[in-house]
Amino acid sequence: MKDQTDRPGEGRLAHAPADHPPVARPRIGILLANLGTPDGYDFWPMRRYLSEFLSDKRVIDYPVWKWQPLLQLIILSKRPFSSGANYKSIWNHELNESPLMTITKAQTAKLRTAVEERYGDGVMVEFCMRYGNPSTESVVRRMVEAGCEKIVFLPLYPHYAGATSATANDQLFRALMKEKRQPAARIVPEYFDHPLYIKALAQSVERAYAAIDRRPDVLVASYHGMPKRYLLEGDPYHCQCQKTSRLLREALGWDKGAIDTTFQSVFGPEEWLRPYTVEHVAELAKAGKKRIAVISPAFSADCIETLEEIQGEIREAFEHAGGESFTYIPCLNDDDAHIAALMAVLGDNLAGWVA
Structure with missing residues (x-):
């Protein structure tokens, strides 16, 4: 990929003082975002995950004074057991992770390969989860440290909804608020009719x-x-x-x-x-x-x-x-036709940023 800045790679700070902190060469980032997954199906991982998810005002918009006592004192004392049993029944025990995590990793790996083949190694591809790990904030931090001065953010929801796409976008914006050097960002819109x-x-x-x-x-x-x-x-x-x-x-x-x-x-x-x-x-x-x-x-x-x-x-x-x-x-998961569709969507949203 051709460098889109006027600074030539690693030597761009040649005139900086000796004590200047190192600066990574500029890159463009692609950040995929999915809903999220608990770290495990036992009570406490399930409770942490459900508490974060069900406390999101985009998901449940009842007044906090009415909803939080009900959630924290009643729902989260019981639901982690039933939800945990459901997760256990589908858990990827070999990798000790949920199927959503396994599939999202596979999607990211295939997209990373396709992106590198098309654009070179100047485009970084990562994924984050709205709830649970890896958190949006932690991945944005890592991408900025790796030199991403521009990020294309792709919520992995074909259809727009406030409780899915919008809350993922909200979390990206919160993460960007904490960055000293805030990268430019593009939000990929829904692609339900692509x-x-x-x-x-x-x-x-x-x-x-x-x-x-x-x-x-x-x-x-x-x-x-x-x-x-x-x-x-x-x-x-x-x-x-x-x-x-x-x-x-x-x-x-x-x-x-x-x-x-x-x-x-x-x-x-x-x-x-x-x-x-x-x-x-x-x-x-x-x-x-x-x-x-x-x-x-x-x-x-x-x-x-x-x-x-x-x-x-x-x-x-x-x-x-x-x-x-x-x-x-089954869902499209990491099917090659799905990856091709996502690459087309990403290509549209990378226009002007990459050659």
Whole structure:
């Protein structure tokens, strides 16, 4: 990559005094951000993780005086046990980490290789987690120390939502506030309708359908839910999910009605976006749709919501209602088509910064 500054690499401070601190050569950084993961599934790692996650005002915006006593005294005395059991059931015991961590590392490694092949070693690729480790602040610090004077920040959420993309951006801004030499930053917008992202989704469906003996009666696109109130307050997430389902159906060449859009992971007393996946799959079974497939387009990597919730609670609801065949289509993860889509998105956002 051609140096975008007018300072020639390591010799750019040749006229500085002898006691001047060393300065790394200028680089550009790409920082991927995912939701996060507990460090372990025992009580205290789970409690720390859940406390950070459920204390985020972007996630739960109830008044602190009302929410925090309930969270700290009641919810966090019980939920770490149940959530920990769920994480234990999907844990990568060989590497002692959650599947989300394993997959995010694999995505980062593939993107790092692709970026180096295209742009050279002047672009640094790292990842951080909004909740848990590695923290956004620690990775930003490391990138600045490595010479990153410009950072492209990519929240790994195809769809925008205040509780995902926005809170990841918030955390980046908090980290930048602590830097003496603050790098320039570009935020990558949502890519829910990017042609290569849609193509990658369609290919994953075609592979899954080719591997089973009989075609499912319906494909359920299950997206992470949010309170309906957020939609009414202006969050575009619901509309973007609907468009992704439509574009996926068109890419597959299917007729209208071939894909149902639903929402999962309901939490708390409020009404959330409907239909709820767990209820909808049961209704499909009762209506005679005995064979279904489920895909999760809003997740860039398989995680607790897909590996445990969809393949556990949601599958059980379908089978209990009379369903006979349940096919889960994995997230795009580190599939080459997904990496190609992310590279295209990054290329658009690196324009003008790299040759």
